[in-house]
Amino acid sequence: SNDRTTVDVFAASSLTDAFSQLETRFEQANPTVDIRLILGGSDTLRRQIDDGADADVFAPADESLLDGLTVDGGVINARPYATNQVEMIANSGVRTDGRDLFDWTQEGVVVARCEEGVPCGMATDVLLAEIPVRLGVVTFEPNVREVLTKVRLGEADAGFVYRTDRLSAGDDVVDLGITSASASVRLAVAALSDRTEAIAFADFVLSDEAAAVLQDLGFGRP
Amino acid sequence: MKRRRIGSSGLPPAVFLFAALGLLVLIVPLLGLLIQAPWSNLWNLLSTDQTLTAIRVSLIVSLAAAAGSLIVGVPLAFVLARVEFPGKSILRTLVTVPLVLPPVVTGVALLYGFGNRSIFGRFDLPFSTTGAVLAATMVAMPFLILSVEGALRSVDPRFEQTAASLGARPLYRWWHVGLPMIRPSIVAGTVLAWARALGEFGATITFAGNVPGVTRTLPLEVSTAYTNDPDRAVALSLLMLAVSLIVLISLRDRWVPRR
Amino acid sequence: MKRRRIGSSGLPPAVFLFAALGLLVLIVPLLGLLIQAPWSNLWNLLSTDQTLTAIRVSLIVSLAAAAGSLIVGVPLAFVLARVEFPGKSILRTLVTVPLVLPPVVTGVALLYGFGNRSIFGRFDLPFSTTGAVLAATMVAMPFLILSVEGALRSVDPRFEQTAASLGARPLYRWWHVGLPMIRPSIVAGTVLAWARALGEFGATITFAGNVPGVTRTLPLEVSTAYTNDPDRAVALSLLMLAVSLIVLISLRDRWVPRR
Amino acid sequence: MRRPRRARSENEFVPLKAAIEADFQLVRADFTLTVAFDLEPGATLAVVGPNGSGKSTLLSALAGHTPVTSGAIRIGTRAVDDPLTGTFVRPEDRAVAFVHQEPLLFPHLTVRANVEFGLRAQKVHSRRLLAEAALAAVGMLDYADSKPAELSGGQAQRVSLARGLVLQRSLLLLDEPLSKVDVSNRRTIRKSLQEQGQTQVIVTHGPEHARECDRVLAIDNGVIVALATPDALIAEPPTAWLKELFQ
Amino acid sequence: MRRPRRARSENEFVPLKAAIEADFQLVRADFTLTVAFDLEPGATLAVVGPNGSGKSTLLSALAGHTPVTSGAIRIGTRAVDDPLTGTFVRPEDRAVAFVHQEPLLFPHLTVRANVEFGLRAQKVHSRRLLAEAALAAVGMLDYADSKPAELSGGQAQRVSLARGLVLQRSLLLLDEPLSKVDVSNRRTIRKSLQEQGQTQVIVTHGPEHARECDRVLAIDNGVIVALATPDALIAEPPTAWLKELFQ
Ligand SMILES: Nc1ncnc2c1ncn2[C@@H]1O[C@H](COP(=O)(O)OP(=O)(O)OP(=O)(O)O)[C@@H](O)[C@H]1O
Ligand SMILES: Nc1ncnc2c1ncn2[C@@H]1O[C@H](COP(=O)(O)OP(=O)(O)OP(=O)(O)O)[C@@H](O)[C@H]1O
Ligand SMILES: [Mg+2]
Numbered sequence A: 001s002n003d004r005t006t007v008d009v010f011a012a013s014s015l016t017d018a019f020s021q022l023e024t025r026f027e028q029a030n031p032t033v034d035i036r037l038i039l040g041g042s043d044t045l046r047r048q049i050d051d052g053a054d055a056d057v058f059a060p061a062d063e064s065l066l067d068g069l070t071v072d073g074g075v076i077n078a079r080p081y082a083t084n085q086v087e088m089i090a091n092s093g094v095r096t097d098g099r100d101l102f103d104w105t106q107e108g109v110v111v112a113r114c115e116e117g118v119p120c121g122m123a124t125d126v127l128l129a130e131i132p133v134r135l136g137v138v139t140f141e142p143n144v145r146e147v148l149t150k151v152r153l154g155e156a157d158a159g160f161v162y163r164t165d166r167l168s169a170g171d172d173v174v175d176l177g178i179t180s181a182s183a184s185v186r187l188a189v190a191a192l193s194d195r196t197e198a199i200a201f202a203d204f205v206l207s208d209e210a211a212a213v214l215q216d217l218g219f220g221r222p
Numbered sequence B, C: 001m002k003r004r005r006i007g008s009s010g011l012p013p014a015v016f017l018f019a020a021l022g023l024l025v026l027i028v029p030l031l032g033l034l035i036q037a038p039w040s041n042l043w044n045l046l047s048t049d050q051t052l053t054a055i056r057v058s059l060i061v062s063l064a065a066a067a068g069s070l071i072v073g074v075p076l077a078f079v080l081a082r083v084e085f086p087g088k089s090i091l092r093t094l095v096t097v098p099l100v101l102p103p104v105v106t107g108v109a110l111l112y113g114f115g116n117r118s119i120f121g122r123f124d125l126p127f128s129t130t131g132a133v134l135a136a137t138m139v140a141m142p143f144l145i146l147s148v149e150g151a152l153r154s155v156d157p158r159f160e161q162t163a164a165s166l167g168a169r170p171l172y173r174w175w176h177v178g179l180p181m182i183r184p185s186i187v188a189g190t191v192l193a194w195a196r197a198l199g200e201f202g203a204t205i206t207f208a209g210n211v212p213g214v215t216r217t218l219p220l221e222v223s224t225a226y227t228n229d230p231d232r233a234v235a236l237s238l239l240m241l242a243v244s245l246i247v248l249i250s251l252r253d254r255w256v257p258r259r
Numbered sequence D, E: 001m002r003r004p005r006r007a008r009s010e011n012e013f014v015p016l017k018a019a020i021e022a023d024f025q026l027v028r029a030d031f032t033l034t035v036a037f038d039l040e041p042g043a044t045l046a047v048v049g050p051n052g053s054g055k056s057t058l059l060s061a062l063a064g065h066t067p068v069t070s071g072a073i074r075i076g077t078r079a080v081d082d083p084l085t086g087t088f089v090r091p092e093d094r095a096v097a098f099v100h101q102e103p104l105l106f107p108h109l110t111v112r113a114n115v116e117f118g119l120r121a122q123k124v125h126s127r128r129l130l131a132e133a134a135l136a137a138v139g140m141l142d143y144a145d146s147k148p149a150e151l152s153g154g155q156a157q158r159v160s161l162a163r164g165l166v167l168q169r170s171l172l173l174l175d176e177p178l179s180k181v182d183v184s185n186r187r188t189i190r191k192s193l194q195e196q197g198q199t200q201v202i203v204t205h206g207p208e209h210a211r212e213c214d215r216v217l218a219i220d221n222g223v224i225v226a227l228a229t230p231d232a233l234i235a236e237p238p239t240a241w242l243k244e245l246f247q
């Protein structure tokens, strides 16, 4: 496999599932290409790219993180391919029947959410501005998977996660039906180098084959 | 007096060369941080209620963790250094495990052991300041234990024998001879543990979450700021640096005797 | 012989009580981890190329960092313990700063100092294994330095005086008396530094990124797995635990002399 | 197995002058010490012998720092070490004062605090007076507030002796207590030791000191070669080494 | 300020028997040592005095472990310590053998390796033979492979002496080298010291040893109170302390 060309794809860790599947499929179709996923928080990845990291493709958790990115003097081409929506979920062991779902201020109840500033945190802020859920103890997690884990384990009683995360958790969590179309992020991808393999992978993310994969995971169409 | 000091450390020149190299690795990044810090804006970035709250939480958590480590870590170090029992070398190593584990794993382990769904019972520790103290203690204590145990290994046991011959029973002997003879190491170990607790991030956020005013310590504040306002993150780091420098320097000079 | 051992540690009962408490804090979480681990699935979770690659990267990075810390950290500790110079107490404290800083900040500082846009020049270190080694070294070295410096403070200086009187010049004296007399502490400090380097996460990911096969060490692998496949994260943690236990136990028994 | 620990009251059973009955073997790696002797209350016993013959080991067994392998030791009216019955009285409960061959002054305490250590540990009153008297007896009162690191070799040794004497125990175990002390102080201290009246076991390489004791125990390579009055040994030394000692 | 370091060649300039010219003052906290004396090559000087009079401090100044405050020390043909000219020759370059009041054996080395230490440091050949001869001279050859922790007090002191003697330096500085050695060995070792022929400065509390030296330097409280042949001092002791020493 040493004669394969490596393509470094910087992807947000919230996209790990999706991009692992895309990687497998793309590599099956293009055996000479080795996709290398470099995962991290979107901001960290963006900062590393700004600091000169050699990324071929960048797929952050929100398209805004592609703003103002230039490569070799040219503005890059940000291409939207999916959306994802923030929803409120609860641990399946939490009794939700007969209680006011908009009131989570009771003694001892913990609600997890993404910290301010990261994409899912901004979307959560939008949701909370629209639907005034009352929250008691709130823990600000560094990324959305951390929120999901805390709710799944039952350490937190409820939380705000993407639809894709809720689906991935299966029966461990329940959907509280608290969501809003405006509380969503738009995902975009951009090739940062003019290598054909890099552009080919970015193209692939926008292909119908990829769309099917993404839809299965719960992403919406842009 | 003066003549003796000049260049008479008795250390070979090669040692100074390598020491300078080591210094470089440690100091260059700190210099970078200092040079690029947003000095002009520093006060604005730091003078918020949020900062004060984080400082308060950090001090409470780190001091409690250091105190906790001191109270249970020193006895544990004595037992490990002085008592022979089967399986000791495994136990001794288990004690150092939190040093090796990535903090996230320590946090996960804490959830399993002391979390709300722990097999050992429900403790209501996550998302509480007590939980943050527990996480910091687990991460910090091994430093103290290793520092103290190392010192115990090099103390001449005949001093305690002598104390026994003078009629001192175990507790008196321990308090008046065993402990004071390794005081510098206990102080150093406590300072180490405190420093580690102050900088603790991964285990805290995994186990105790990031609840403002309750478990959001300075490192968590720094990490939150890092994604939103990098300048504020650097400013907060400088603040942490200043706090720890002040504490460490004043402790060093007051408590640690020079030979 | 036997009679002497039984209960004759000379430690007061209270010490055992507190030691047990300390043990509880350290052991309960580990037990939780062990009990809830996905034992039946362990082999499947671990037997991937990705795991092997991460192990390889981790071993290279942690061993290189431990070696680097040893080579420059021991001389630095000697200079700090033995040489008097102005500003020494500040320098001494600066050396311990990476203990206090949250690893993310250490990573940022490394970017400022040794990054591609460093004011000190371009080093091409980020995203390279060398960069990961540098990050791990910066975080790990203070452990070694503190451990060794503490030991130096309690060595009787008359041994080195005696060596000088026997005609040994500084380098010979240092190598044959200064170093061997604190060998247990040097070994302990190196093990500490190695352990800390093995568990290093924050500074590495910030400074050197998370590049598979290059800078993705086991902790980075664990953290990546934790958000997607928690079972795999726990399995990987157990692997790290096993690796470090094996290394620590074998080192302890072979290298650290008992009194 | 072990005797219950109630030393503070047990101490009171031991008379001011304790007898010793020792008949034991102590095995350690390459070296075996075999001794059997009795000492009547108030007597002084000099222990002499070449370097490495087992003098310090003997004192260590009497003081309780090294348990015997077989046989038994009785001090005063009770057995303090007897593997057969499982008796082992800890050093702090033996009512002896042991002065080690090396000073071993506690480095973190002043000279005064070193001498007061044993008194304090046993909550004795008027410590200050007793300590100062003991320091004066060895001529070290002027250094009461010094730290051990600031003393000369002989000064440290004298403080170590005072630290043991101040306890006024019924049995004194002294291991070469005057080896670094100057002749003048040596003479004064020897005289004040003689006036103490307690049972004393004194290891010494000095013939003058041995000569002043009631009896002399000579050991060589872990075995007793003579146990007699000094006069008897001087008159008829049983070994060449003893002859050289007293010549 | 400081002399260039080229000791290995400098050592060769020092004759086998080094003379001493000392005339200095050494000030330390509460204590001041003021001495002035010459010693001709090959002579032996006993240093006597009460505990704390400054004997060890004097040797420490000659060996280069404590620099003098004023005045100067010459060993052999060169100044080794002279604050006025900024001269200070380090201990390892002084071509002296200093045996400290305490054994200070390197705990991590065997007895043999301890004795070979100085030879090895100076890359001397046939170390093994020399070391074994030195150990035999103090009667410790049987313990060549022991660790220092396994030696008795007197045994350790003898090894420490052998470690200094083996270097065959032109000046021996011995601080109470036989205080814990038994009488028989003491006599043998004193005899072999006399046969060495080097210049020797020996601190001692033993009148027999002082009597065998060419001259006796008596100090008290940091000041010289007598410097004369032993016979002269015995005949007419200038102080009560000296009278007591030789009586
Ligand atoms: N810690 C030890 N481990 C092993 N052997 C030891 C130890 N201490 C002493 N020995 C050995 O035990 C024997 C007796 O030693 P001990 O110290 O009792 O002699 P001593 O009669 O007091 O001699 P000295 O006159 O030199 O003080 C010696 O042969 C010595 O080598
Ligand atoms: N490290 C030190 N710091 C301060 N004072 C010291 C120190 N060492 C020795 N002294 C003091 O210096 C004086 C001289 O000590 P020195 O060791 O030279 O005496 P000495 O003649 O060798 O005595 P001894 O016969 O007991 O060995 C003493 O009064 C002692 O208290
Ligand atoms: Mg002895």
Ligand SMILES: [Mg+2]
Residues within 6 Å of the ligand: D152, D153, D154, E055, E056, E057, E101, E175
């Ligand atoms: Mg002296």
